[in-house]
Amino acid sequence: xxxxxxxxxxxxxxxxxxxxxxxxxxxxxxxxxxxxxxxxxxxxxxxxxxxxxxxxxxxxxxxxxxxxxxxxxxxxxxxxxxxxxxxxxxxxxxxxxxxxxxxxxxxxxxxxxxxxxxxxxxxxxxxxxxxxxxxxxxxxxxxxxxxxxxxxxxxxxxxxxxxxxxxxxxxxxxxxxxxxxxxxxxxxxxxxxxxxxxxxxxx
Numbered sequence: 001x002x003x004x005x006x007x008x009x010x011x012x013x014x015x016x017x018x019x020x021x022x023x024x025x026x027x028x029x030x031x032x033x034x035x036x037x038x039x040x041x042x043x044x045x046x047x048x049x050x051x052x053x054x055x056x057x058x059x060x061x062x063x064x065x066x067x068x069x070x071x072x073x074x075x076x077x078x079x080x081x082x083x084x085x086x087x088x089x090x091x092x093x094x095x096x097x098x099x100x101x102x103x104x105x106x107x108x109x110x111x112x113x114x115x116x117x118x119x120x121x122x123x124x125x126x127x128x129x130x131x132x133x134x135x136x137x138x139x140x141x142x143x144x145x146x147x148x149x150x151x152x153x154x155x156x157x158x159x160x161x162x163x164x165x166x167x168x169x170x171x172x173x174x175x176x177x178x179x180x181x182x183x184x185x186x187x188x189x190x191x192x193x194x195x196x197x198x199x200x201x202x203x
Contacts, residue, residue, distance in 0.1 A: 005121050007089040009067050012050075012124035014133055017097065017115050018058035025104070025114055026056055032155050035059075035100055040168065042096040045075040046089050048170050051134045053156040055144065060137045062124065064170075065089045093119055131177055135192050150188060158188070 007013060019025040026032050032054050039061075043049070047063040073087060101114040124130055141153035150158050160167040161174060162185055178184040 004118060005123055007065050007093075007121060009065050009089070012062070012064045012130065014122045014124055014137075015061050015063060015093065015119060016058065016121070017119040020113050020116055022057055023114070024056045025058070025100075026054060026155075027104075027108065031104065034103060038096055038099050038103075042092050042099065044168055046071055046087070046092050048173075049157075049168065050130075050170050050174050051137045051157050051161075052169075053137045053140045053153075055140060055146070055155075060140060062130075062133055062137060127177060131187070132192060134174065134177075135188055138188060 005013070026035070035054060039052075043061075043063070047065050049061060049063050051060075051062040053060045068087075071087065076087065076092070097115045097119070104114055105111060124133060138150045138156055138158045141147050141156065142150050147153045150156065151162070157167075157169055159165075160169050161171055162181060175181050175184050178187050
């Protein structure tokens with residue numbers, strides 16, 4: 001059995017999960033909005049988000065798990081009544097998946113699991129990997145044939161990166177990794193071969 005990477009404070013991770021047996025996890029626009037609301041509730045208090053993309057049957061996020069001193073426990077929410085004795089970042093993702101599953105099951109009168117049991121995560125260790133991974137996440141809808149240009153897809157962080165709309169994303173930091181907003185747009189406008197990071201992509 002594959003050993004899961006621990007989510008350690010201060011580290012960057014590519015996190016991914018898909019519907020059980022490839023089933024769709026987003027069935028209509030409101031589902032995407034609700035997932036993002038729950039993400040803000042459960043994940044924003046414990047992680048900085050650098051990129052995200054929601055597809056019909058899976059999602060990708062690039063996050064930095066906050067240091068313990070950066071986490072305000074009063075902002076944390078749980079999908080259980082009892083407050084945990086220790087704040088574990090991976091449990092916050094479990095709370096997100098549980099809360100979203102409960103909402104979908106109730107809305108569509110279904111039962112059982114919605115997500116794969118163990119969400120995937122890869123440690124991001126270099127700036128080059130970071131830049132290529134953000135491109136890969138934003139290009140996912142193009143790769144899967146949903147749109148021809150990544151800027152046309154509504155359920156990713158790309159638009160938030162290239163506009164001045166208010167956002168919880170670490171937009172300034174991301175653009176800094178590319179040099180500027182113009183450099184970010186130029187980089188994403190080119191075709192990049194991600195063969196060198198294929199072993200680091202979790203799909």
